[in-house]
Amino acid sequence: ELKVEQNPLFLSMQEGKNYTIYCNYSTTSDRLYWYRQDPGKSLESLFVLLSNGAVKQEGRLMASLDTKARLSTLHITAAVHDLSATYFCAVRILGTAGNKLTFGGGTRVLVKP
Amino acid sequence: DAGVIQSPRHEVTEMGQEVTLRCKPISGHDYLFWYRQTMMRGLELLIYFNNNVPIDDSGMPEDRFSAKMPNASFSTLKIQPSEPRDSAVYFCASSFRDRVFEQYFGPGTRLTVT
Numbered sequence: 760e761l762k763v764e765q766n767p768l769f770l771s772m773q774e775g776k777n778y779t780i781y782c783n784y785s786t787t788s789d790r791l792y793w794y795r796q797d798p799g800k801s802l803e804s805l806f807v808l809l810s811n812g813a814v815k816q817e818g819r820l821m822a823s824l825d826t827k828a829r830l831s832t833l834h835i836t837a838a839v840h841d842l843s844a845t846y847f848c849a850v851r852i853l854g855t856a857g858n859k860l861t862f863g864g865g866t867r868v869l870v871k872p
Numbered sequence: 873d874a875g876v877i878q879s880p881r882h883e884v885t886e887m888g889q890e891v892t893l894r895c896k897p898i899s900g901h902d903y904l905f906w907y908r909q910t911m912m913r914g915l916e917l918l919i920y921f922n923n924n925v926p927i928d929d930s931g932m933p934e935d936r937f938s939a940k941m942p943n944a945s946f947s948t949l950k951i952q953p954s955e956p957r958d959s960a961v962y963f964c965a966s967s968f969r970d971r972v973f974e975q976y977f978g979p980g981t982r983l984t985v986t
Binding site: 802 | 903914915917920928963965967969972973974975976977978979980
């Protein structure tokens with residue numbers, strides 16, 4: 760059974776500082792996704808990482824994937840208040856048909872002034 | 873495109889009643905997923921369809937839950953009879969079979985069973 764663990768579960772950030780969220784998974788995977796969810800809202804896709812060493816960046820967010828270590832990181836640079844949200848990673852098991860994803864438990868981010 | 877559409881957005885019902893949640897996927901997408909989100913269990917995949925055919929329903933909690941996809945543009949998730957522990961936000965998502973397989977989520981239906 761695929762297990763996806765995120766840490767930390769909660770992250771209190773100061774504006775202007777850098778932080779990293781970690782996503783570990785237990786089984787070989789070929790795709791990893793990062794989503795953002797604002798309170799009371801739906802999930803919004805941030806990044807899709809398709810290969811070992813993949814790095815994607817959008818604004819202050821950068822995601823990377825190490826398939827050998829079964830680890831993805833989401834790095835936040837110079838945090839700002841509007842990045843406050845819950846961030847989820849999701850993993851697809853290699854070799855499965857379709858696109859069944861297993862989600863991590865989420866990291867709730869609160870950026871304080 | 874309007875994105876994934878779900879209805880109703882909120883549903884409050886009494887225990888024992890039947891509840892039907894509806895979803896319209898993004899046009900052209902051939903995969904449809906139903907998820908449930910709660911504080912205790914996080915985001916769980918209930919069932920998913922490919923080309924209107926159920927592929928994996930291993931996440932459906934029990935026989936009270938059923939899902940159908942009669943055509944490419946409509947799916948339902950039914951709970952009969954509903955119980956208070958079914959209270960959750962139910963999301964529908966769709967994706968297209970390409971290399972990325974990115975899932976797009978609907979706004980969700982917040983279900984409260986009293």
